[in-house]
Amino acid sequence: MTPTRTAGGNAREAVTPYLFLLPALLVTLAVVLVPVAQTMWMSLHDYVLFRPKNVPFIGLGNFARLLKDEVFWISLANSAWWIGLVVSLQFALGLVTALLLNQSFWWRGLARGLIIIPWALPSVIIGLTWTWMYDFNVGVLNDVLLRFGIVEKPVAWLAQPGTAFYSIVLALIWQGFPFFAVTILAGLQTIPDELLEAAEIDGATRFQRLRSVILPSIAGVIGTALLLRTIWVANSLDVILVMTGGGPGFATHTLPLYAFLKAYSGMEFGYGSALALVLTLLLLAVVFVYVRRQSRELGR
């Protein structure tokens, strides 16, 4: 005799997963959805923190203002350039590092441990460390370049618009490449040796093995890592804030930094929220791709 399901049992079964999900949903609601709703509300108001009793509703006024705001467009362009450069170079360096760490050598375990250090350091420490390395008067970078005769005079790395942006990009690449290295290394270790051996027997060169065997095998890992890193880099402002505060002028302004400065320096929470929402909308496209990719992988 097969057991029959009662109506009550079916209902319980249908509700149970939601009960298990409820605590997580409530926490998400409290720490994500409520602040997002609050940000949307503020973006529609002229909300200045030191005028809490006078918060007029201005509709899309803040969004109309940002379209005419020169600094917004500078920050948006810088953000695009910033994300493209940082993520692609972090990935390239991470891939090379992962391939090296996947080789056999006697101190491989130590090397794998050391490589994670930049990723583990707090951003403020990284910002300060690189600021002093770039320092005009006492920085180690100028000292080395002068000693080797590469430059005749010290370079003001963080004070010139032509160098400030790329100086911070370099610091960010150093900070973030271990994430790619470790993620890709984990992917590399899932590639069966037989595949590589078969390619070798077929006469594939190292580069051909990388292009036709290794990269396709870890494409899923690389895709996910690139998407995640794009979101993180697009949102990050701490290292820039510590190193230049967005200067000189607007040379290192990115969209999240501009939103932060408007909110916390100008105390214009309404306008800062509008800027943050624009960034959120742009990032939603990336998030959409990421979520689709994840659900496809879960469906497999």
Place this chain on the structure above:
Amino acid sequence: MGETHMKRRTFLKLAGGTALAGSLARPALAQQVTVKWWYHFDNPQNTPAELVAKFEKENPGIKVQAEAIPWGGGNDYSTRMFASIVAGNAPDCAQVKLNNQARLMEMDALAPLDDYLKGWAGRSDIADNIWTLNRASNGKQYYLPLHYVVLYLYYRTDMMAKAPATTEEFLAAAKAATKGDVYGFGMRGGGGGQDNWGAFVLGGGANFSKGGMVSEKALAANRWYVGLAREHKVVPPSAPADGFRQIVDGFKAGRSAMIIHHIGSSAEMVAALGDKVSAAPVPATPGAKGWTQFGDESNAVFASSKNKDAAFKWISFLSTGENNAALAKLSGQLPIANSAAASWKGHEKRFVDASVASLPIAGVLPDSPKTADFATTVWPQNMQRALLGQISPDDMMKAIETHFNG
């Protein structure tokens, strides 16, 4: 089952009894009030614990909860303060700066101290002009002065014979000192540099009233200041990004002959340079009134405080005589109370003399809600762009004029 009921009942009785005992005991506890005070010192290792202990001994009904809040160039501290006020969780009293007074007033966040000050014996121990500087635009007194600094010129005595008294002498001395990788003036073009700029541009005739930034005198003074970098090249190329740490380290390392800062850095200077460093008032522009930044530090009681009387007792204790001197030692600034200043040994005499000699031209930035944003964003962004040649010095002044006067 019955036993369980009994236990529950016993528990409820006990709980009720405890609660009753608690509420009966409360009147005795209510006599003890706690004053929450926010402060910041440049050296985070310094603690006001001894002063707190002394105050609590003298005032047995009051406990002081002193909380060190990170300064973060001023931005971190003030952001936390404003956020705590909006969130309804402000301390009873806190250290405050004049550039935030207008914003705090607009929020109705400050408690007027006038009635308290009438009955406070220490009032006459603080100079009248200090009270005037601290008075709010509506004539009320919200700030109780605590200590101060005045910006002056540090110069290397091994690189120049005497301090320049005028801007002409200053430029000549800067040109003479600029050789190779040594520069005459360590200009602060990054955060906080508006007080360096003010010494020459506000001192040269600019002001914050309508049209005050775009008058011929103001524009000329600003052209001259930007010209130190662009035309005469007597400042390091790193000036647009240089903040406090960079100018002080450059000066100590002999990479610049003059910088502008206050007595708070004198101990560090003397430790590194001994007699090779001295100080004088900032150079005067011929035919102009002159100006230097009065670096104020006060305490205020917040309107939301439920313990205003106790909070005032604590902040007035800190501005009184020897307590004021003890706190100034912790902050590295100068005591505000005359009785404490008279016997002050906290700094080398030459730096105290330079501070006192600078007082006649010392002023503060305008009492406006826009001042804080001017200092943290508008000034550095426009100054940096002018120093880099991205905008003209006149455009920089127009941007400041627009910020304050539309």
